[in-house]
Amino acid sequence: MATLFSFAVMAARFLVPGLAFAPAPAVPLAILAMGVVGARRSWIDGTVIDGIRSPTSWIGVGLAIGAVLLVLSAPFTGVRESVAEPMLFPLREGRWLAVEGNGQLFNHHWPVAAQRGAWDLVRLGSIARSRRGFRRRGVAFYAFGSPVVAPCGGTVVRAVDGLPDGVPDTRRPAGNLVVIDTGAERVVLAHLRQGSVAVREGTTVSPGDPIGEVGDSGNSTEPHLHIHAQRDGRPLRLRFSDIRGPVGKGAVVGVRGGRRG
Numbered sequence: 001m002a003t004l005f006s007f008a009v010m011a012a013r014f015l016v017p018g019l020a021f022a023p024a025p026a027v028p029l030a031i032l033a034m035g036v037v038g039a040r041r042s043w044i045d046g047t048v049i050d051g052i053r054s055p056t057s058w059i060g061v062g063l064a065i066g067a068v069l070l071v072l073s074a075p076f077t078g079v080r081e082s083v084a085e086p087m088l089f090p091l092r093e094g095r096w097l098a099v100e101g102n103g104q105l106f107n108h109h110w111p112v113a114a115q116r117g118a119w120d121l122v123r124l125g126s127i128a129r130s131r132r133g134f135r136r137r138g139v140a141f142y143a144f145g146s147p148v149v150a151p152c153g154g155t156v157v158r159a160v161d162g163l164p165d166g167v168p169d170t171r172r173p174a175g176n177l178v179v180i181d182t183g184a185e186r187v188v189l190a191h192l193r194q195g196s197v198a199v200r201e202g203t204t205v206s207p208g209d210p211i212g213e214v215g216d217s218g219n220s221t222e223p224h225l226h227i228h229a230q231r232d233g234r235p236l237r238l239r240f241s242d243i244r245g246p247v248g249k250g251a252v253v254g255v256r257g258g259r260r261g
C-alpha cells in the first residue's frame with residue numbers, strides 16, 4: 001500500500017508542470033509499457049488481464065518499484081557529518097519543494113565538494129507549481145521576495161548585495177549571499193534578492209533574525225533559496241529542529257506558525 005501511494009505521488013509529481021523530479025519518468029514509462037503489453041496480448045489472444053499477467057509486463061512493474069526504492073533511499077545516501085546543532089528552517093511561510101536535498105543520487109551540487117549537503121528550495125503555490133501561469137517569461141514565482149531568516153546564531157562573515165535578479169551570472173554563481181559563522185561551521189544562504197540583504201559583515205545574528213529575501217541572483221534558473229553548511233571546506237548534512245523526516249529531492253517542507261505543514 002505504501003509503495004502504491006509513493007507510486008501515485010511520484011506519477012503526480014511527474015505530471016505537474018514546473019516540477020523537475022529526476023527518476024519519475026520511469027513510472028509513466030512503466031505504466032505505458034504495461035498498457036502496450038496488455039493491449040498487444042488482448043489483440044492476439046485473450047484479454048488485457050492476460051496481457052498484464054504476462055511476464056513481460058512485470059518488467060514494467062519492476063522498473064517502477066526500482067524507481068520508487070531509489071527515490072526513497074536517496075535521502076539516506078550522501079553526506080554523513082552533520083551540523084553541530086539542529087538549525088531553524090530559514091523560510092517561515094509557505095510550502096517549499098526541495099528541488100535538491102539530501103542524497104548523492106539526485107543532487108546537482110555533488111561535484112562541488114563543500115556543497116554536497118546543499119538544498120535548493122522553491123516555493124509552491126496552491127496547485128504545487130512554483131510559478132503562476134504557464135509562460136516562461138514575465139511570470140511571477142511564488143518564492144520571489146519571501147523572507148529569509150537566520151537559521152543559526154553567529155557572526156555574518158560575508159554579505160553580498162547589489163547583483164541583479166534574473167540575469168544568469170556564472171562568474172558569481174551564488175549571487176547575493178549571506179554567510180554565517182556559528183563557531184562550529186559556516187552556513188551559506190545564496191541567490192538572495194537584490195537590495196534585500198539586511199545584514200552586513202560583522203553583524204551578530206540570532207536564529208530567526210531577518211537576513212534578506214529569496215531572489216534569483218547569480219547562476220540561478222528560477223527564484224529559489226540555496227542553503228548549505230561547511231566545516232573547514234568539508235560538506236555537512238543539514239538538520240532543522242522544525243523539519244522532521246528525510247528531506248530528499250522532491251520532498252515538500254513548510255513551516256506554518258512554527259509547525260511543519
Ligand SMILES: [Zn+2]
Pocket residue numbers: 100109118119120226227
Ligand atoms: Zn544550489
